Amino acid sequence: MPIISNVTVQDVRFPTSLELDGSDAVNVDxxxxxxxxxxxxxxxxxGHGFVFSCGRGNEVIVSAIESYGELLVGRELDDLVADxxxxxxxxVHDSQMRWxxxxxxxxxxxxxxxxxxxxxxxxxxxxxxxxxxxxxLSPEEIVRAIDFTHISDALSPQEALEILxxxxxxxxxxxxxxxxxxxxxxxTSPGWLGYSDEKMVRxxxxxxxxxxxxxxxxxxxxxxxDRRRMRIVREAVGEDIKxxxxxxxxWDVPDAIEWLQQLSEFNPWWIEEATxxxxxLGHATIRKAISPMKVATGEAVHNRIIVKQxxxxxxxxxxxxxxxxxxxVNENLANLLLAKKFDIPVCPHAGGVGLCELxxxxxxxxxxxxxxxxxxxxxxxxxxxHEHFAEPVVIRNARYQAPKKPGIGAEMHANSRxxxxxxxxxxxxxxxxxxxxxxxxxxxx
Amino acid sequence: MPIISNVTVQDVRFPTSLELDGSDAVNVDxxxxxxxxxxxxxxxxxGHGFVFSCGRGNEVIVSAIESYGELLVGRELDDLVADxxxxxxxxVHDSQMRWxxxxxxxxxxxxxxxxxxxxxxxxxxxxxxxxxxxxxLSPEEIVRAIDFTHISDALSPQEALEILxxxxxxxxxxxxxxxxxxxxxxxTSPGWLGYSDEKMVRxxxxxxxxxxxxxxxxxxxxxxxDRRRMRIVREAVGEDIKxxxxxxxxWDVPDAIEWLQQLSEFNPWWIEEATxxxxxLGHATIRKAISPMKVATGEAVHNRIIVKQxxxxxxxxxxxxxxxxxxxVNENLANLLLAKKFDIPVCPHAGGVGLCELxxxxxxxxxxxxxxxxxxxxxxxxxxxHEHFAEPVVIRNARYQAPKKPGIGAEMHANSRxxxxxxxxxxxxxxxxxxxxxxxxxxxx
Numbered sequence: 020m021p022i023i024s025n026v027t028v029q030d031v032r033f034p035t036s037l038e039l040d041g042s043d044a045v046n047v048d049x050x051x052x053x054x055x056x057x058x059x060x061x062x063x064x065x066g067h068g069f070v071f072s073c074g075r076g077n078e079v080i081v082s083a084i085e086s087y088g089e090l091l092v093g094r095e096l097d098d099l100v101a102d103x104x105x106x107x108x109x110x111v112h113d114s115q116m117r118w119x120x121x122x123x124x125x126x127x128x129x130x131x132x133x134x135x136x137x138x139x140x141x142x143x144x145x146x147x148x149x150x151x152x153x154x155x156l157s158p159e160e161i162v163r164a165i166d167f168t169h170i171s172d173a174l175s176p177q178e179a180l181e182i183l184x185x186x187x188x189x190x191x192x193x194x195x196x197x198x199x200x201x202x203x204x205x206x207t208s209p210g211w212l213g214y215s216d217e218k219m220v221r222x223x224x225x226x227x228x229x230x231x232x233x234x235x236x237x238x239x240x241x242x243x244x245d246r247r248r249m250r251i252v253r254e255a256v257g258e259d260i261k262x263x264x265x266x267x268x269x270w271d272v273p274d275a276i277e278w279l280q281q282l283s284e285f286n287p288w289w290i291e292e293a294t295x296x297x298x299x300l301g302h303a304t305i306r307k308a309i310s311p312m313k314v315a316t317g318e319a320v321h322n323r324i325i326v327k328q329x330x331x332x333x334x335x336x337x338x339x340x341x342x343x344x345x346x347x348v349n350e351n352l353a354n355l356l357l358a359k360k361f362d363i364p365v366c367p368h369a370g371g372v373g374l375c376e377l378x379x380x381x382x383x384x385x386x387x388x389x390x391x392x393x394x395x396x397x398x399x400x401x402x403x404x405h406e407h408f409a410e411p412v413v414i415r416n417a418r419y420q421a422p423k424k425p426g427i428g429a430e431m432h433a434n435s436r437x438x439x440x441x442x443x444x445x446x447x448x449x450x451x452x453x454x455x456x457x458x459x460x461x462x463x464x
Numbered sequence: 465m466p467i468i469s470n471v472t473v474q475d476v477r478f479p480t481s482l483e484l485d486g487s488d489a490v491n492v493d494x495x496x497x498x499x500x501x502x503x504x505x506x507x508x509x510x511g512h513g514f515v516f517s518c519g520r521g522n523e524v525i526v527s528a529i530e531s532y533g534e535l536l537v538g539r540e541l542d543d544l545v546a547d548x549x550x551x552x553x554x555x556v557h558d559s560q561m562r563w564x565x566x567x568x569x570x571x572x573x574x575x576x577x578x579x580x581x582x583x584x585x586x587x588x589x590x591x592x593x594x595x596x597x598x599x600x601l602s603p604e605e606i607v608r609a610i611d612f613t614h615i616s617d618a619l620s621p622q623e624a625l626e627i628l629x630x631x632x633x634x635x636x637x638x639x640x641x642x643x644x645x646x647x648x649x650x651x652t653s654p655g656w657l658g659y660s661d662e663k664m665v666r667x668x669x670x671x672x673x674x675x676x677x678x679x680x681x682x683x684x685x686x687x688x689x690d691r692r693r694m695r696i697v698r699e700a701v702g703e704d705i706k707x708x709x710x711x712x713x714x715w716d717v718p719d720a721i722e723w724l725q726q727l728s729e730f731n732p733w734w735i736e737e738a739t740x741x742x743x744x745l746g747h748a749t750i751r752k753a754i755s756p757m758k759v760a761t762g763e764a765v766h767n768r769i770i771v772k773q774x775x776x777x778x779x780x781x782x783x784x785x786x787x788x789x790x791x792x793v794n795e796n797l798a799n800l801l802l803a804k805k806f807d808i809p810v811c812p813h814a815g816g817v818g819l820c821e822l823x824x825x826x827x828x829x830x831x832x833x834x835x836x837x838x839x840x841x842x843x844x845x846x847x848x849x850h851e852h853f854a855e856p857v858v859i860r861n862a863r864y865q866a867p868k869k870p871g872i873g874a875e876m877h878a879n880s881r882x883x884x885x886x887x888x889x890x891x892x893x894x895x896x897x898x899x900x901x902x903x904x905x906x907x908x909x
Contacts, residue, residue: 115517119570167716171716
């Protein structure tokens with residue numbers, strides 16, 4: 020019986036702040052980073068996982084992953100893999116660690132990375148990419164993986180089971196369809212706040228030429244500037260292309276309503292993170308005020324309990340799950356089923372580093388076995404840093420192509436990790452720690 | 465001009481799990497701990513702060529405090545102390561660190577400890593305990609310390625100013641009253657879930673003999689056991705003593721309602737943490753169902769944005785602020801003013817280690833300059849681990865007596881910290897790491 024022999028963590032950071040890729044109204048200078056974990060058993064099996072972050076503070080997530088890792092070392096791998104629901108609860112509900120959240124922030128993300136590494140092993144053992152591994156589990160097995168604590172008033176295990184049983188009908192056909200045509204993508208690459216108008220227009224047109232029918236712009240700097248940017252993008256792409264906007268939690272509720280009223284003439288497809296993602300009631304108020312503009316959020320929603328309330332309060336039109344914010348695959352299964360229960364489409368958040376590679380699996384599984392629909396459903400796509408992964412995402416005809424490699428998609432090349440280990444990796448030596456210095460300078464503004 | 469020369473952090477833990485002090489339905493074996501920080505300037509000034517935790521994972525908070533500390537080293541102390549609102553925003557809204565929360569969990573608590581250490585220096589400079597230092601600031605200075613981001617729809621700076629201006633009337637009289645008679649306390653010491661019925665009854669009677677008119681029992685183990693415990697305590701203390709109950713987030717919404725209906729005959733004064741403190745809507749549903757029983761929560765509420773919603777949704781009758789969960793003094797000022805705006809009494813959470821010493825300052829300030837009322841207002845009191853602090857709380861006639869020493873009350877004796885530094889302190893050597901081992905064994909159940 021294989022035993023977990025060690026859990027190793029690396030602090031990997033990319034100096035993206037040098038180019039202002041990924042800049043928005045709140046994240047002005049991110050260095051896209053991964054607190055990267057490998058769970059290794061004494062028979063040589065390895066599972067990969069990570070938490071995405073924006074640079075400074077990645078070392079704190081590393082510390083948290085190490086602490087959760089200690090709870091696993093010495094355990095029998097087969098037991099963990101045989102009941103990934105129990106494995107998740109073991110970490111998430113650890114009686115002492117729970118105080119660190121509960122179920123939120125650094126500790127929750129760290130637990131999620133370790134849990135995901137166990138799912139990675141489970142999927143590798145079956146020789147399947149995660150999405151197919153999940154789609155081929157029985158409804159009962161999926162239900163067993165989910166922690167219904169504090170969501171059972173909105174979604175009981177029985178209701179989840181019924182949703183999944185209904186999802187079995189036509190599944191084989193949908194699996195073939197996914198293998199052949201993939202899943203719709205939208206792109207955020209044109210619209211970073213740090214880009215010039217010219218670059219934004221050029222990239223928007225390129226995106227449309229490449230077949231995208233939904234693109235996204237960052238907003239929330241200055242209202243006049245947002246109006247100008249929306250106008251020139253509208254002029255460049257026409258009325259038939261959907262243009263979503265994203266404020267990255269920049270506004271208070273009254274500001275959001277006022278600002279969005281000034282942008283409504285450009286017909287934004289959705290407004291993303293109009294205010295704090297903790298603010299369920301605020302999102303509901305905004306949604307009512309700006310209808311029929313759609314309201315989207317989720318990338319910073321810290322657990323299924325907030326997702327539940329966003330749905331109960333009719334606060335959102337689009338749920339944007341994130342692959343490394345919550346407690347791993349298990350909690351995103353809960354989120355997908357909650358969304359289905361409330362008939363809200365899931366359009367995952369991606370970008371950063373590795374988020375596209377991970378999160379695509381959830382949409383593929385969602386289509387195969389839960390929602391069965393592409394309607395108003397897209398996976399976010401951003402075109403950088405994919406080259407560092409064992410299986411970079413493939414976009415063809417503006418659609419994610421089905422991942423094929425066994426596992427959850429988290430594996431980053433060993434040499435990429437070594438090169439960009441912070442601060443001692445060669446890559447950081449070569450840029451002379453410039454991005455890190457820029458970070459340090461930021462504090463003087 | 466003094467410059468911050470270093471920020472040092474200690475991992476201090478007490479082996480409380482050996483005695484089951486502090487045991488409840490969720491926290492079954494806490495080792496009360498402090499991630500303890502000292503912010504030191506090159507002129508020798510030192511500010512103290514800490515985050516309370518339950519043992520395992522304290523090292524993660526230590527790591528987070530170190531990271532926030534790096535943002536302070538080299539800065540001019542006078543600038544920070546002169547504008548503690550700006551100092552708070554510098555840490556809480558750091559553009560890269562923000563991703564770790566935002567404003568929740570490990571990172572938020574860690575930022576709070578560092579911010580509190582700066583308030584400690586500010587109060588020491590004036591030679592005043594925090595509560596009096598705050599009470600003697602002008603309304604404008606208090607407003608300047610508060611971050612209204614994402615709460616301005618419920619409390620604008622102007623409304624806050626008006627509340628504080630109204631609080632100036634009669635303040636001097638109330639300050640004298642506080643100095644003389646202190647602030648009402650309630651006690652949780654009788655009711656830990658790990659205690660025998662006999663011990664619980666004996667401690668309940670002692671509490672009443674000592675003048676307490678509100679005591680609290682932990683519930684949420686088994687409903688029959690809870691009914692028995694409430695019955696025998698009611699019999700022991702009579703009908704005139706208020707008995708609050710605390711489920712520590714043990715229930716889902718439907719369970720909470722059913723369980724509380726079975727306890728209502730014993731007339732509980734409030735039900736605390738009936739469900740997840742993330743669940744604003746769930747608390748509102750429970751409150752409606754069990755009225756007129758009061759609903760209380762707050763010790764695990766991670767920021768002012770959730771507090772705002774609990775109030776907006778009419779989900780609570782009692783707000784239980786915690787001194788080390790949110791981003792320091794600043795955010796608790798926001799919480800006090802939000803509670804006043806919605807006319808909800810604040811009954812702070814305390815216990816653990818050092819939480820009584822810290823949180824009392826907020827109630828004293830609240831009475832002096834915000835609410836001006838003792839009605840339905842109590843500070844929680846638990847009678848252990850006070851001897852480790854430079855100024856242990858003093859309870860007389862079941863009331864907290866006004867703290868006198870300059871600062872925020874966080875300072876723990878250096879020898880206590882050394883003795884209980886985990887794992888190398890002498891104290892831990894003497895108990896043979898037993899509590900830690902008990903923690904490690906927990907994972908096999």
